[in-house]
Amino acid sequence: MSITGLLLLFYVLNIWMDFSVTILGSNAAKPTMRRFSSAQVLQTGENLHLIDCAEGTQIQMERFHLKFSLVKTIFISHLHGDHVFGLPGLLSTFSMLERTAALDLYAPPPLENWLNGLLKYFPPLSYPLHIHPLTHNEPTVIHENKQMTVTAFPLKHRVATFAYLFREKEKPLNIRKDMIDFYRIPLREIVAIKAGSDFTDNDGKTIPNERLVFPPIKPRSYAYCSDTAYLPAITNILHNTDLLYHEATFADDNSERAVATFHSTARQAAQIALDSQVEKLIIGHFSSRYDDISVILREAQAVFPNTEAAEDGKVFRLPEITKRRNE
């Protein structure tokens, strides 16, 4: 393949960079065979970002073919067992696999003491673990890489809890392969064209930029809100997010229990989605009281029709393609 070909392949890959969420666990409180507790993986290109890490997360990652070596960052919502009890095992497994790359972990402050306190009984990890305690009262960009920013903001639960909003950065224009061939555009011009320049050929003829490029795909966004009581204030922050995961531990039949335990009902989760004008809502963190979660799902869909229920192994891909990972 020529250098031009390689470059184009890179751009094409970049346009179609995977942006998908895989559900590893969808149950509240305690795991079952059918539904493990809270954990998800956001995949952006070749990077995996783990969001919460319940017991069995490493098992689910293997089950759903998510490579340990691609995990770049971990985001923990709060220090409740059903969101963190998989961390000791996963972090130890990274060591066993002789990871050397540093790992960034974001979480409310008590997690650092908890995790360091329990890990100190074992051999040191094979890689630097950087724990970043979150203490912000306002939405704050806590993490950034070439592709995206991650904003954390507080939720309302029995302990300090954060939501995470993952937002892709604006992408450059994409050059058209057929135009490169047609106008014999030299490699050195491509960066300028992608930045918006016109192209002047050997005969001095100027080709306008819009003829040479097609627009980048719209930056995609995903927000994870779990666990929380109904908190209408977050709709401003979530405004126009493509995909929202919001806990819906209960249906309306347990609304008093939802209030008492600082959880949301499906109707409340859907109201947040509606008021935030998101594209799509995923609900999860279902109470074990519900053998059949269809009552929860229907309640949400009555308010916000484009709602789907989380299932372990389900993948939500943006632009929207939903499928199950091969098992």
Place this chain on the structure above:
Amino acid sequence: MSITGLLLLFYVLNIWMDFSVTILGSNAAKPTMRRFSSAQVLQTGENLHLIDCAEGTQIQMERFHLKFSLVKTIFISHLHGDHVFGLPGLLSTFSMLERTAALDLYAPPPLENWLNGLLKYFPPLSYPLHIHPLTHNEPTVIHENKQMTVTAFPLKHRVATFAYLFREKEKPLNIRKDMIDFYRIPLREIVAIKAGSDFTDNDGKTIPNERLVFPPIKPRSYAYCSDTAYLPAITNILHNTDLLYHEATFADDNSERAVATFHSTARQAAQIALDSQVEKLIIGHFSSRYDDISVILREAQAVFPNTEAAEDGKVFRLPEITKRRNE
């Protein structure tokens, strides 16, 4: 049913009291979907005794229909992640289910600090957890109930590690239902007959005890030895045990690694079984280096033919009936 009938039913149940081991995890180091890490349940009648508690133990218990409410004691071999990372989740789940019965947990001393250190970040457990640190250099009866004694003795591993030997107590003689009817034996005589007395009927005729009873079944025993380097000294303690679980992390092809990591090869595990004159050997704690553990199994069987490989969900019942639990 008459009182005699009920009593007899009780005795029959007692004779046939379940004594079985269910494997919850059979892998070393890290869990996979096929093989979780070390955990087992010894069932004696209606009591469950958990032996080691790797990540996902609570999930496996549910999968294999082992009721949380029947767990009476927990025995932990040593403080390595692949033997204990399921404890926080399981103990929390007991609380969530509103357990109030005290729970006894036996383990080498560092476990107490580790566990208390990590549990203190969460609401107190709903039940008393009694942690018994084991510091014995010699085999010691550390636990006893009506049915059995549990003897702990040290193994040879990288950290303090204990083996556990579960041994049923001698059972009383079992009275024959047909003789009760035939000689019209009154209820009040039964305890004495079971203790070995003859019976004198209304006509003054004496019926010898051996005509009235059948002998109790032989007390059964099970030993759990994991993790350990080859340790021939334990064969004296294990002498005549019915069922022995001994780790066999490696086959001979990794014998140097076995020495370096204080683990056993399959041949060594089988040698322990042979020298201990046990009935049957289960090997487990297989290294993930082996996709197919048949090489490990064959190596053990060459030395001790009555060897079986642990598989998650496999049940070993004494007297010997091996089956898989329904999934």
